[in-house]
Amino acid sequence: MIHNSRIKPLNKKNINPRGEYILYWMQASQRTEYNHALEYAIIEANKSNKPLLVYFGIDTSFPEANRRHYQFMLEGLQEVKKSLYNRGIKMIIESVPPDKDILKFAEYASLLVVDRGYLKIERTWRNNVSQQIDCPLIQVESNVIVPVEVASSKEEYAAYTIRKKLYRKLPEFLHPLHTRTIRVSSLDLKLSFINYKDIPLDNVTLCLDRLKVDNTVPEVNLYRGGTTRALALYNDFLHNKIKDYHEYRNDPVKNWISNMSPYLHFGQVSPLHLIIKGNNYCKKHEIDKGFKEFFEELVIRRELSFNFVYYNPDYDSxxxxxxxxxxxxxxxxxxxxxxxxxxxxxxxxxxxxxxxxxxxxxxxxxxxxxxxxxxxxxxxxxxxxxxxxxxxxxxxxxxxxxxxxxxxxxxxxxxxxxxxxxxxxxxxxxxxxxxxxxxxxxxxxxxxxxxxxxxxxxxxxxxxxx
Structure with a gap:
């Protein structure tokens, strides 16, 4: 099951019994693997014997975002849409601010599920939607291992002050997340009662050209978006680098790093998945020091940064x-x-x-x-x-x-x-x-x-x- 502390109602509305579907508003967790919000939405859909619809809104004016970021994100979303299709789940992607057209889709939903974002703009989106819809909005936290409020109730001073708190809580949360099967497919769901424009992602470059995004910074070729690419890089890291990670991680010449940060940023890979996969590999191959150092970076240091952004309103100054x-x-x-x-x-x-x-x-x-x-x-x-x-x-x-x-x-x-x-x-x-x-x-x-x-x-x- 999904730990209750990951789940947080953002309003006090009742389930809409006349809803056509359960709606998952995907934003921060852009993946189908190890996504607690998605799995929670599937559980609720199966409980009510209704289809699940996934919605993603692209804010083309997101502060400081440009073609480089959108290219990487769209490559990931292209994979997400295919993966959901293969699981019998329809996904709609619009070029609309995330907190706008979701309201139209929520009008016909029994329940709205959303993943968790920590930046001011992401929290504002969720707050705006929670107040304007007539069904429950349930937030499910999936981009950290220990939910931020469970890890600590205040801003932590440094890694050494949060480390003990995280280690006390980790045994509750370091468990695999199992993939569930949807009972009622939404692939043939008719949405003629909603006026929307789904963005085709067959050709990401063409899609980008049509979107009105900031083109001043070009895309990069070294890192391409998507969970499959993330896990391929991670497998290479486990097989070739983690054994000596503690010794070489700071050396810019050797470049002995995992390169997971862009994928974690867009929610294309789960930190929980990485830790469980890494722990299993390192136990099998008797790797200790390298994994401990990687654990410190991915869990302690990373979750300290989430604590900082969540509890300090001046995180950007x-x-x-x-x-x-x-x-x-x-x-x-x-x-x-x-x-x-x-x-x-x-x-x-x-x-x-x-x-x-x-x-x-x-x-x-x-x-x-x-x-x-x-x-x-x-x-x-x-x-x-x-x-x-x-x-x-x-x-x-x-x-x-x-x-x-x-x-x-x-x-x-x-x-x-x-x-x-x-x-x-x-x-x-x-x-x-x-x-x-x-x-x-x-x-x-x-x-x-x-x-x-x-x-x-x-x-x-x-x-x-x-």
């Missing part, structure tokens, strides 16, 4: 920092900066630092920066910008605009970390004060960092050929 970080940055705001760059210079990777430029180019070319280099990238934006507040805005702007995993709890927490969030005070220095400092000298000492430059140069050359 420098106001979210701890008092000590805000104080020390303010005290050093007028420190002399050896280098100072405009947003355009940063965006174009035109600084004096070849390592920073390479990280920015990796972001531009692939939609991701290696985790360790992203920390360095954020720290240097703080060092080279006229004020901490402006640096914070620049870092969020660049990350949200170009990263496939931007506009995400992990992305907001990652930028905040560069400015002192979820960290401790360090010995003071110029500009940073007590916020942790990173230098190019550190990169040279720890890694054969010039090989990273070479890898990014080769990516750049390949993009020119393409």
């Amino acid at each position: 420098i106001k979210s920092l701890p008092d000590w970080a805000k104080k020390t940055l303010k005290e050093h705001e007028n420190d002399t900066r050896e280098f100072s760059y405009s947003l355009q210079e940063l965006e174009d990777a035109k600084t004096h630092d070849p390592y920073w430029n390479a990280a920015q180019k990796e972001l531009l070319l692939t939609g991701k920066i290696h985790g360790y280099m992203r920390m360095y990238w954020g720290k240097k934006i703080l060092e080279w910008t006229s004020s901490p507040d402006l640096a914070y805005k620049y870092a969020l702007y660049l990350n949200n605009k170009y990263a496939l995993d931007g506009r995400d709890p992990n992305g907001f927490a990652g930028v905040a970390w560069c400015f002192g969030k979820h960290d401790r005070p360090w010995p003071g220095c110029n500009i940073f004060g007590k916020v942790r400092y990173m230098s190019s000298g550190g990169l040279k000492r720890k890694f054969k960092i010039d090989l990273y430059l070479k890898r990014i140069h080769n990516l750049e050359e390949a993009s020119h050929v393409g």
Whole structure:
């Protein structure tokens, strides 16, 4: 069964006995595997002996989203629609703000199920719909392992404060989610009483051309969307990297990472699925240290970021920092900066630092920066910008605009970390004060960092050929 704490009514309406179907409003969990909201909707449909209809609304004006993000998302939705069809479930995808046309479909539903989103805009959508419909709206949480309010009732200070809380709760939630069969197919469901326009996804590129999205940032070829692609990458990670993950995960030269963050961002893969699959593989092959380190990243650190976004209303601004970080940055705001760059210079990777430029180019070319280099990238934006507040805005702007995993709890927490969030005070220095400092000298000492430059140069050359 699905744990009760994942399930939360968002209004107090009664089930509509005259409803034609159960309706699942898919938004954050864009997958058919290990999707608690989908499985809950199937349970309710089978209980009432009604078909299940799945709805997805594409907000083409989502803040800071562009062609790069929509391409990845639509590739995933293409797979979702086919998978649902094979299970006897009709899916409708519209180019309409998510909280608008769902109201028309909810009018004829017995019950509306939605997955959980954590950003302000996602919470606003759900709140708007909950107040306007005449049937229950049930939210089912599926994109974290431990539901955010179960993990903690407040914003946590750092990983060490949430770790114990998560470990206490994990045994309740680390269980496989079984796939259910729908009893009544919705494939032939007639919806002539609703005026809507379903978007065909046979050709994602053609679909994108027809949608009025921001085309200023092109799609990337290195990472393609969809659960099947995510699990193929993950299988490669398990077979070839997890054994030594604890040793090499920070090395941008070796690039020893799972690459799951874009898929987790769009809900195309479940963190629970990844942990169960990884745990089974590592037990069989007697892999301990690598899995523990991966568990720390995927569960502890990731769910700390969800805690941050859920409980801190200022998660997208420098106001979210701890008092000590805000104080020390303010005290050093007028420190002399050896280098100072405009947003355009940063965006174009035109600084004096070849390592920073390479990280920015990796972001531009692939939609991701290696985790360790992203920390360095954020720290240097703080060092080279006229004020901490402006640096914070620049870092969020660049990350949200170009990263496939931007506009995400992990992305907001990652930028905040560069400015002192979820960290401790360090010995003071110029500009940073007590916020942790990173230098190019550190990169040279720890890694054969010039090989990273070479890898990014080769990516750049390949993009020119393409």
